[in-house]
Each structure stands twice: as structure tokens, then as C-alpha cells.
Amino acid sequence: MSQSTAPAAKTRYRPETRLVHAGTLRSEFGETSEGLFLTQGYVYDSAEQCEARFKGEDPGYIYSRYSNPTIAMFERRMIELEGAEAGRSTATGMAAVTTAVLAPLKAGDHVVASKALFGSCRYVVEDLLPRYGIASTLVDGLDLDQWKRAVRPNTRSFFLESPTNPTLDVLDISAIAEIAHAAGARLIVDNVFATPIWQSPLALGADVVVYSATKHIDGQGRCLGGMILSSEAFIAEHLHNFMRQTGPSLSPFNAWVLLKGLETLAVRVRAQTESAGKIADVLANHPNISRLIYPGRADHPQAALVKKQMRAGSTLVGFEVKGGKPAAFRVLNALKIARISNNLGDAKSLVTHPATTTHQRLSIEARAELGISEGFIRFSTGLEHPDDLIEDLTAALEKA
Numbered sequence: 119m120s121q122s123t124a125p126a127a128k129t130r131y132r133p134e135t136r137l138v139h140a141g142t143l144r145s146e147f148g149e150t151s152e153g154l155f156l157t158q159g160y161v162y163d164s165a166e167q168c169e170a171r172f173k174g175e176d177p178g179y180i181y182s183r184y185s186n187p188t189i190a191m192f193e194r195r196m197i198e199l200e201g202a203e204a205g206r207s208t209a210t211g212m213a214a215v216t217t218a219v220l221a222p223l224k225a226g227d228h229v230v231a232s233k234a235l236f237g238s239c240r241y242v243v244e245d246l247l248p249r250y251g252i253a254s255t256l257v258d259g260l261d262l263d264q265w266k267r268a269v270r271p272n273t274r275s276f277f278l279e280s281p282t283n284p285t286l287d288v289l290d291i292s293a294i295a296e297i298a299h300a301a302g303a304r305l306i307v308d309n310v311f312a313t314p315i316w317q318s319p320l321a322l323g324a325d326v327v328v329y330s331a332t333k334h335i336d337g338q339g340r341c342l343g344g345m346i347l348s349s350e351a352f353i354a355e356h357l358h359n360f361m362r363q364t365g366p367s368l369s370p371f372n373a374w375v376l377l378k379g380l381e382t383l384a385v386r387v388r389a390q391t392e393s394a395g396k397i398a399d400v401l402a403n404h405p406n407i408s409r410l411i412y413p414g415r416a417d418h419p420q421a422a423l424v425k426k427q428m429r430a431g432s433t434l435v436g437f438e439v440k441g442g443k444p445a446a447f448r449v450l451n452a453l454k455i456a457r458i459s460n461n462l463g464d465a466k467s468l469v470t471h472p473a474t475t476t477h478q479r480l481s482i483e484a485r486a487e488l489g490i491s492e493g494f495i496r497f498s499t500g501l502e503h504p505d506d507l508i509e510d511l512t513a514a515l516e517k518a
């Protein structure tokens with residue numbers, strides 16, 4: 119195995135080039151496509167080499183729970199795409215979130231997080247952490263004063279998603295990072311909805327970025343995966359040993375699928391975002407819709423912030439159908455191209471009713487607080503022709 123002649127410097131090539139080449143390792147066979155090393159373990163030339171490897175004096179692999187050449191290629195490509203110092207992959211997005219949030223903390227610590235979180239992320243912060251003596255406070259992420267007021271002497275981490283799921287609010291990452299740092303805390307950002315193509319939280323002041331690679335990074339509905347990106351120091355201090363011993367590791371097969379997904383990530387996300395913008399413009403004027411949210415439009419509540427911290431809108435569109443749940447269900451059931459699913463970021467357009475699925479666990483009051491009404495629909499734009507998607511949506515909306 120040798121490092122290819124692919125870019126080594128993080129910033130020498132543009133993202134599209136890094137997505138195709140960064141991190142590629144080639145075996146003695148000179149394969150074009152990245153090799154799939156579907157192996158649990160590794161053998162050693164001698165007992166001495168084995169000893170040296172366990173002592174960390176020989177750089178080779180030991181066990182695929184620790185690392186693996188295919189996984190290393192995926193991690194390297196993500197690190198260079200994000201412009202991070204270091205990173206570690208995980209089996210799922212939730213393994214990435216749980217590890218990044220939990221690993222650096224101990225009983226007696228305190229976390230502040232935005233209320234508008236993916237359901238499982240909210241469970242980790244709201245239910246899981248307190249069971250281990252780690253207090254958490256949920257705030258309205260749009261209100262900077264609430265972040266400031268939530269700080270305690272033992273606050274160690276801030277956690278947020280932006281744009282938020284499913285209402286696509288955009289939180290001020292730089293301002294929240296500043297509040298975190300003034301309090302001696304770190305900011306962890308779940309960047310799934312923005313994708314690494316449209317938003318770089320580390321450059322905005324965040325300390326740790328997490329992804330569900332299950333979403334746009336695979337982007338073709340095949341496998342689950344996750345990624346944590348940060349400084350070398352964060353990984354050495356908090357993640358390295360925790361991950362080796364607890365084992366949230368990515369499968370080499372999934373790492374290989376995700377590597378191939380990365381090659382087309384920029385092309386897909388750009389096309390999906392362009393279509394999402396067109397869909398949002400048509401829906402904005404539709405008589406059966408009472409509210410439309412799209413971060414790429416001038417009427418988005420945080421439009422100025424979108425311009426400042428994101429390079430483009432989103433592949434997701436949020437809208438509220440007049441007539442509540444019955445009307446929303448009629449629209450979902452009438453769609454012919456977009457399929458009903460709780461997933462997002464796929465090549466296939468997917469449509470979600472958050473109140474009865476992803477956010478069903480929350481009380482009606484908690485949902486109302488987040489703007490998730492019974493008529494709210496989240497549309498994940500796929501790679502179909504935008505005119506077909508628009509015709510499908512407008513025909514379904516007639517049924518509302």
C-alpha cells in the first residue's frame with residue numbers, strides 16, 4: 119500500500135478535486151478504484167513487528183475496530199473536504215453524535231443545546247446524558263441571549279444543528295461559537311442538513327463537526343455511516359481511546375460505498391439544491407400552502423445569515439399545507455414520484471410528515487414550539503428532473 123500522488127495539502131485543490139482523489143491509497147496492483155479491504159484483522163511478518171505495532175512504533179494496522187485501509191481512505195477524504203485537522207468515522211450518524219457529545223464529558227458536566235434537534239440527537243442530550251449525571255439545557259437556538267443565560271460554571275459543550283430539522287431555521291454558528299468559547303466550552307455542530315458542500319462550521323468557529331454519512335454522503339440510500347471532524351488534540355484527548363474500546367466503528371464495506379458516494383457528492387448536492395430552489399419558488403405561490411421555508415430564498419427568516427455562513431440554500435424544502443394532518447396526508451398519498459420516507463439526501467425525492475414520524479416522540483406543545491404543525495411537510499429533493507417533481511407536487515397539492 120502506498121499513498122497515491124493525490125493531493126496531500128488540505129487547501130491546494132478545490133473541493134470537487136479533493137472529493138475524487140483525497141486519501142486514495144493504492145496497493146501494488148495499481149487499481150483505479152479504491153480497494154475494498156474487507157478484513158477484520160491483519161497478520162504480522164514477525165513477533166517483533168507485532169510487538170512494535172502494539173507499542174505504536176510501527177505504523178501498520180492492528181484490528182479493524184481501530185482502523186482499516188478502506189476506512190482510512192474515507193476518513194482522509196472527509197478530513198480534506200472539511201479542512202479539518204483530523205477525523206474519525208463511525209457506524210452511523212447517531213454513533214458520531216453520541217461519541218462526540220458523550221466521550222469528552224463526565225458526571226457533573228453541563229451541556230447546552232438547541233431545542234430544534236433531530237429526534238435521536240434530542241434523546242441523547244435530553245434523556246441519556248442526565249442519566250449519567252451530565253446536566254443539559256435546551257434553548258431556542260435562534261436566541262443568542264438564551265445561549266448566554268444557559269451557561270453555568272460547569273458547561274463543557276454546546277451542540278446545535280443548522281439548518282435545523284425539519285423547519286430549516288438557520289443558527290448563527292460564529293456568534294454561538296463565540297459565546298461557547300467565552301464560557302470555556304466547545305461547540306459541536308451537526309452539519310447534515312447543510313452538507314460539507316454548502317457550509318464549513320470549523321471555518322465559522324465550531325470545534326467539532328459531525329455528519330450522518332447516511333444522508334447526502336452516501337446519497338443513494340444504501341448504507342449507514344457517520345463522521346466526526348475536529349482538531350488532532352480533541353481526538354487524542356477524548357475520542358481515540360474511547361472509540362477503540364467501545365467500538366462504534368464503520369464497516370469497511372460501508373466505508374467503500376461512502377468513498378464512492380463522495381466522488382459525486384458535489385455534483386449531486388448542487389443539482390438537488392438547484393431543483394429545491396425551483397420547487398420552493400413554485401410552492402411559495404401555491405394557494406394550498408400557508409407557509410414555505412427555504413434557506414435559499416430572500417423571504418427566509420434568517421436570509422442575511424444564510425448569505426453570510428452558507429454557500430447556497432439546501433436540498434430540503436419545508437412547507438405547511440392548509441388543512442392540517444388530513445390535508446398533509448392527502449398530499450403525501452397523492453405523490454407519484456416522491457416517496458413517503460423518513461430519510462433525506464437521497465437521489466430519490468423523499469417526503470416526510472415530521473409530526474407523525476421523526477418528531478412524533480415530542481409533545482404537541484414541544485412540536486408547536488419548534489413550528490412543526492400537523493400540516494408541515496419536509497421535502498428532500500432528489501435527482502429527478504425538477505419539472506417532473508414540480509408537476510408531481512402541484513398535482514398532489516390539488517388534492518389537499
Ligand SMILES: *Cc1c(COP(=O)(O)O)cnc(C)c1O
Pocket residue numbers: 210211212213215236238239279283308310311329330331332333342343344
Ligand atoms: C439522520 C440524522 C442523524 C442520524 O444519522 P444516522 O446515520 O441515521 O444514525 C443525525 N443528525 C441529523 C441532522 C440527521 O439528519
